[in-house]
């Protein structure tokens with residue numbers, strides 16, 4: 001998963017960007033289970049970064065609620081302030097550091113108030129976080145959230161509390177996430193944690209540890225429970241969903257696990273996808289993120305077989321040039337990636353494809369940037385997350401390569417791919433004018449209360465005038481107009 005961090009200045013993504021941005025720095029209200037005694041303390045949690053982090057915040061909220069905490073959406077009112085951090089880019093970390101300064105006022109006014117940092121930046125910096133940011137009392141890594149209530153008790157004695165142990169087993173499988181600020185219609189389900197790839201620019205393997213897949217039965221149970229509670233769309237989340245492999249036989253590891261078949265008791269991603277799709281035909285299923293190296297035709301045939309598996313794939317490219325891909329240690333080359341695009345277009349012809357692109361990677365030449373742009377023209381992405389290369393401490397690239405492309409030059413290259421993508425997504429949307437799509441209504445448009453918004457199977461946002469429908473319902477919408485980011489239509 002190439003964490004999607006948005007920075008207006010250097011990143012560009014169409015329609016859902018607005019939705020996502022509204023989530024950045026999100027505050028949450030949580031119901032404490034009636035059976036649990038209140039401990040008289042309130043927590044406030046704010047999340048940054050990728051969907052995985054937002055899903056983790058839902059697990060953290062559940063752990064704290066079950067430990068007797070109530071929640072608040074006002075940090076000035078909190079006894080425990082938590083920031084779930086992202087470390088994917090330097091500006092993501094700067095954002096967190098700036099945000100932390102905003103809590104000094106609480107520490108001044110509220111005796112005993114504690115500040116804790118969670119997530120990838122906490123794992124990357126560990127104890128150093130306490131030295132660098134004096135306001136921080138608690139540092140917890142992505143695999144240590146169960147220990148949070150105990151760490152709070154420790155910090156209440158005046159000590160600094162840290163747990164950044166990474167685990168090979170932890171999947172929080174049986175913890176029922178508390179849906180935060182949810183629209184009651186769409187939800188994320190994390191199916192695995194960690195990543196075994198070692199892309200040269202990425203911190204995730206160091207901050208989220210080795211890959212481990214969650215028991216498929218707990219995933220099915222969670223999806224069924226969401227459906228029973230009225231949710232009509234689930235997104236299966238993983239850094240690299242295609243390497244999902246679960247077996248009760250714990251002796252089956254590594255290559256043997258990868259090669260073992262369903263008949264031998266191994267559930268792979270295609271099989272899991274099918275099981276979730278079979279829960280109910282009106283439960284939409286999405287997933288993120290795929291990896292070109294591991295995405296099999298099995299997954300594509302399963303998508304083609306079920307209407308309720310959405311026809312949308314997020315397939316990060318990063319670069320369109322084989323030499324740069326090799327330096328990035330992406331383990332596929334330009335031809336392999338092209339083959340995956342061809343397979344999608346052949347097996348799931350109505351699928352939309354989105355991607356992640358990094359420009360300005362170490363020693364990238366102008367011709368190699370062209371290769372990225374010609375691949376964009378070949379794949380015709382409907383959405384793209386585009387970034388300039390940001391060197392991350394401790395990564396393979398930081399150790400081996402010089403970050404030799406000037407910042408201004410990086411930004412020039414980024415603007416080139418942004419311009420190309422803007423043209424492509426407008427063309428893609430224009431081609432949808434006149435077509436009708438089944439849309440799952442997610443809520444009222446933020447721009448006009450007389451309009452609903454929702455998405456079609458291809459993950460495109462569509463707005464249309466309200467009639468008698470309700471959020472959570474499916475409606476046929478005929479597209480009458482568009483912008484480069486949004487389709488505009490009317491219910492038919």
Ligand code: SF4
Nearest residue numbers: 001195197199202204
């Ligand atoms: S190492 Fe590669 S595949 Fe894994 S999270 Fe990072 S970018 Fe994604």
